[in-house]
Amino acid sequence: MSNMPADWGRFAGPEEVRIEQLFTQADRLKDFSILADMPGGEIYFDLSKTHLDHAKLDLFLELADARALGDMRAALFAGDEINTSEGRAAEHTAQRGNGDDDSVSLAQHLQDRMRALVEAIHGGAFGEIKHVLHIGIGGSALGPDLVIDALGREEPLCHVEVVSNVDGAALEEAFARLDPATTLIAIASKTFTTTETMLNANSAVQWLEQEGVDDPYGRVVALTASPDKAVEWGIDQSRVLPFSDTVGGRYSIWSSIGFPVAIALGWNEFDAFLRGAAAMDKHFLEADFTRNAPVMAAFADLYYAQIASAQTRAVFAYDERLRLLPSYLQQLEMESNGKSVTRDGVPLGYPTAPITWGGVGTDAQHAVFQLLHQGTHVLPVEFIVSKTPGHDLDPAHHQNLLTNCFAQGAALMTGRSADDPARSYTGDRPSTTILLDDITPSSLGALIAFYEHRTFVNAVILGINPFDQFGVELGKEIAKAMNGGGEMEFDPSTQKLIELSAL
Structure with a gap:
């Protein structure tokens, strides 16, 4: 492909048309919204309140062709070595039945093993188990935390506490419950060497010992791609649930990292979660690019990051069950696409991932929406909402939630002029809305898979590898040196902080 900045320049017209004016075009809503039929109900993706139009869409389709998006998508599902910097495939889709035949078969075998352990625990093989302390960090914690918080609110089979922070206060708070x-105890670590996770794991086992539990290591399950290290640490092989090292941490909820989800909700619900994701895989694989939700959403992302110079993207879940989704997406999007070189190691001359941030509606309306409506930063906003409430209270609660959500998108687009400048709204501020029939295991699986594929499409068009994360390593190395694990000289500021903290 030719020089990327020159290609981006083709998108900038002499004068941008306001979003509301785009609705004068025939079939605007139809052409820039997608209704995807998923096992948990339909999901409606409305991108009509963005600046995408047919001219921009044609340019993005050309760009997708130049970047071989179709071939890269096929390579992802074929189990090819697309994680080039680490020399391996990225096979999270195989965990839900879509991928290389051998990898799908292995994933099914490991899931059968996990299912047997889950059902044995539910059947009393470990005695009475009412609680699970899940210890991990990054994707090993964010995924299970999101899914259990969203789906496990009504009489879960087990109460799950997810702890990721190495701050001992987080563990103590969990112990109290x-x-x-x-x-x-479930220890989730791909390498079984993650410093924060293993320190928390040691403290958790000590807690069981101090509380008089016989054979505390017999109460530990390991979720890892390094089973030998888990056995060496002291966990019996029968309680080690492996997953493939071709499954990245932030893409691992579908693997044995999903163990606490299956424990809390039951295997049938976890299986429905996998099937929902598999249906989104099928949509991503088979739908034409112009009717493909992950592809079209990525085109909008790219337009605002590259052409409109929006450095952030805001995500607001208008449903308390999805309150952890913005945090989950922060890691998925920024750890995947927060890169500065191409897949070939060539420095980039253009932005990559915007900063993902967000919150929960309607709380966010009274905190950050002032900037979104009248601030000097113009950035894309995404709303996620469910037609069906997650409660049995007065329907007015949900009606108020829905009307607030839809009103924010309308207000961002249209704005309002006034004689008093402080009361004027410029409008022409973009938003997308994702409307689910309900939040169920299958619909949540489909939603998360949608975001995975959207992240992948962004990466392909940008020419980067979304499956490595070397940026997190340097800080770890320096922290290790500070803890006596290596020789390193520190700058005067850092040295003074060390001295003042008596490290």
Whole structure:
């Protein structure tokens, strides 16, 4: 492909048409919205309140062709070595049945093993288990936390506490809500060497010992791509649930990292979660690019990051069950696409991932929406909402939630003029809305898979590798040196902080 900045320049017209004026074009809503039929109900993706138009769409289709998006998509599902910097495939889709035949078969075998352990625990093989303390960090914690918080609110089979922070206060807070006599510990670490996770794991086992639990290591399950290290650490092989090293941490909820989800909700619900994601895989694989939700959403992302110079993207879940989604997407999008070189290691001359941030509606309306409506930063906003409430209270609650959500998108687009400048709204501010029938295991699986594929499309068009994350390593190395794990000289500021903290 030719020089990327020159290609981006083709998108900038002499004068941008306001979004509301685009609705004068025939079939605007039809052409820039997609209704995807998923196992958990339909999901409606409305991109009509963006600046995408047919001219821009044609240019993006040319760009997708030049970047071989179709071939890269096929390579992802074929299990090819698309994680070039680490020399391996990225096979999270195989965990839900879509990928290389051998990888799908292995994933099914490992899931059968996990299912047997889950059902044995539910059947009393470990005694009475009412609680699970899940210890991980990054994708090993964010995924399970999101799914359990969204789906496990009504009488879960087990109460799950997810702890990721190495701050001991997080563990102590979890301990206070758990009964050691009925608690199982799940340690989630791809390498089983992650410093924060292993320190928390040691403290958790010590807690069981101090509370008088016989054979505390017998109460530990390992979720890892390094089973030998888990056994060496002290966990019996029968309680080690492996997953393939071709499954990245932030893409791992579909693997044995989903163990606490299956424990909390039951295997049938976890299986429905996988099937929902598999349906989105099929949509991504088979739908024409112009009717393909991940592809079209990525085109909008690219337009605002590259052409409109928006450095952030805001995500607001208008549903309390999805309150952890913005945090989950922060890692998925920024760790995947927060890069500065191409897949070939060539420095980039253009932006990559915007900063993902957000919150929960309607709380955010009274906190950050002032900037979105009248601030000097113009940035894309995404709303996620469910037609069906997650409660049995007065329907007025949900009606108020829905009307607030839809009103924000309308107000961002249209604005309002006034004689008093402080009361004027410029409008022409973009938003997308994702409307689910309900939040169920299958619809949540489809939604998360949508975001995975959207992130992948962004990466392909940008020419980067979304499956490595070397940027997190340097800070770890320096922290290790500070803890006596290596020789390193520090700058005067850092040295003074070390001295003042008596490290």
